[in-house]
Amino acid sequence: MLASDKSYVTTDDEFYNELLKAPLEFEDCLIPDQCPNELKAHEHLTQCLHRRYGSYPAVYMGSLKDAVKEAFSPKEITERRPLMIFINNDKSVYANIFCKQLLCNEKTVEYLMSNYILWAWDLTHESNEKKLNDNCKNAFLSWSTEKQFQASKTDQYPSLFAVYRETDGSYAFHYFVKGPSEQVTLVDFLRSLSDFKEKFTNYEQELHKAREETKQKEIAYLLLSRDNHRRFRHDQDRDFRRAFSMAHDADKEAYLNVKYPRSAQPLSHDGRMTSNPLFAGRNPSAEEIMHAFEQFERDSDDADDEDDDRTPTVLHPKPKFP
Template sequence: MRCCKIFRLLDSGSTPADDMFLQTITDHHAASSSPPSSSSSSSSSAFCPVLPSRHIVERQPRMLNFHIEYRTRSVEVVLEEASTVGEIKQILETELHVPVSKMQLKGWKSGDVSDSVSLQMAQGWRCAGGMSRLLPPPSPTRRAGQESLNQNYLLIISHREAQREYSLNFPATRTIQEVKRNISDLTNIPVRHQQWDGWPASASDDSMTLSSSGISYPCHHLTVCRRSSPAATLEPSEECTDVHMVSDSEGDDFEDASEFGVDESEIFGMGSSSCRKSPMMPENSENEGDALLHFTGEFSSRYGDCHPVFFIGSLEAASQEAFFGKARDRKLLAIYLHNDDSVLSNVFCSQMMCAESIVSYLSQNFITWAWDVTKEANKARLLTMCTRHFGSVVAQTIRTYKTDQFPLLLIVMGKRTSNEVLNVIQGNTTVDELMMRLMGAMEIFTSQQQEDIRDEDEREAREMVKREQDEAYRLSLEADRKKREAQEREEAEQVRQERIRKEQEEEREAIRLSLEQALPPEPKEEEGEPVSKLRIRTPSGEFLERRFLGSCKLQVLFDFVASKGYPSDEFKLLTTFPRRNITQLDPAWTLLEAKLFPQETLFLEAKE
């Protein structure tokens, strides 16, 4: 005997109840083995041909015996290993009336194979074991299911031994194997020791996603317990029977356990939650910001990038950001406390903290700050910070929680006098329950926030009125000051102008007096020298009369007029007829030379 193999065949119109298995019963040599007997009542000898006798050579062709179960029928086919997959399909088409185009083979050692591939290549006989199935092409119903991969399934899983029930939300793309690993974290039952009830018959492969497994939507009930026999490492299946394969080839030990749904870490007694490359937070980190950067990076590497935005900074800075802004900008503070030693941490992080609805709600309404309390030093540091910012009661409350109750999510609301912890959410919760508790905290916070907004608006209104009054008073004082300063400047200018005017008058008076004193005496008419009598009309209509010697210079006449208050730089002296401007003549001329003899009438006119 060489090996044995199982296949399952479905046509496009079949249901999970119509599964057909194909099993390789024996491996023949033409000269040494007889054809295998059929174990099914519907087996046909036409499909177990008698091999023609031939001379024995060094290596006889190896014969493969396939046992096919389809709905209620069984068929056996014996072919040489050099035959192709297409030849099996042609035989099955003749016997089962299933078109080759409707057949889909699944479970070959080398994966999906074409019809031209030989059975030797398709089977990969050097492998120690495996399972193969023939499945139909996807039906329209299955394609519709694939289009609904964005759905979430609620799995209600009962743990028999613990008498406990878990309600877990999973995306449609989550595989059965991942669900079992998460349950392993919750129940401490390794995947290989889990005994399940409730999976549909179509969920025969742990690599299948929930959307393609055939479970009920949106809710499905399952039961899990520990296997009674620890030696059983494979899960039973209603549709597929595992057949142990034996080979006389070298190195045919159990090489590929992954084909049987057994994780390598489970073979050595390790759960997936124990594979930690590094702690979430380094111990005794001097800077809280650096510690939280490390926490965020490790969280992303473990659970993906879809997670809440953790505040990078101290707890005091996070409190300032959440509580001490304007009332409209304030938020709740969510403090996530992680503990790697808790069996709930992996599921809580992957299923709760990374759920898109939770991530979106926390990002919009909360400032999220995180800390790792796995190490005692980090836990002591957290308790010190909580005592400082929230009081000893909160620190004592955290201290009372046991390791298996972690992770914790503390919801803190800031008040006028102190900060209040509204809620402490433990790790043994569901997405729906977590969302409800977050929304409940938001309702309390929103009510308090609206009151704070009203108080703040009233306070700002009062302050606005006061500022407006202060501004009006300031503007009034400023106007009075400017008016007073303008009046003072005007008065000062008047004083200055008056002083200048007086100085100018005094200067003119001094010049007038000096000119008057410098004038030669007025000659008498009976003197022998020629005397000129001049009559001068002023701009005011008055007349100035004086006698001058004919030999007097015009400058003496100009000085006389200036001594009367009419300086030559402001007034011009004119004759009546012919009209002449005497001030333009040479001051050194005599009156005789200027033809102002023996008498003349002149008038003064202001210069332009």
């Protein structure tokens, strides 16, 4: 038989025979023992999948944290794709069957290409266990010790699950396969992938809605706080004007001397006190002082309005809540 006619589909017996015949420098595992980084690991993983099964799904080349960003970063919800994580262990009796019949099936490969982002790892060698758990800790803040993967528990592999977000923004996980106890047919497997893709979009829409509602509540709270602050200042000014208008002239003059002492008034070139042009050099009455005070407040408010309407600049940017 010609080399070009060789079939890439292997039986379980052939698969384990390959493991026994593999040279020491190149053991037929998806990821080599003590692999130094994700890039080399995934390059080796895809090469092994191709050699074993011919067709295989596209695998994200990089860290799990970067894969999470790739899945959830698009602004448009319809452009986001759920992140699927595949954990293999060749010591599991279901590993080869799962890959051959489900994961590397041409229909699955085609569907995953446009609907999911796949990140993969292999725990055949226990030395790669820590690297996997470190990736999970860096990618998911909620990752706990109870969720850590253990290479020795072969009955939990292969493991295939997808990542989605709750309405509070935390990550959650939906399992499709977790060991040989959950074997499914290809039709059911593809249906479960399609159903979850729809749920994933709904989850993202609910998260967006929850964040928008929270944002609107925060804006409303800030506006209410601003209005309450202005109302409080207005009440203070009104009470002061009322009390000031009811005070005796001597008390008003004493207050003004404390508030604006004559020593703080500007001097003319000959050292004499300059008169206030507002009152034409004479002592104002209480009514004139109150009128000037009210006029000053109106002028200040007008100036504030002008500041609000002026063209924003670097030194005077547009207020966040006009």
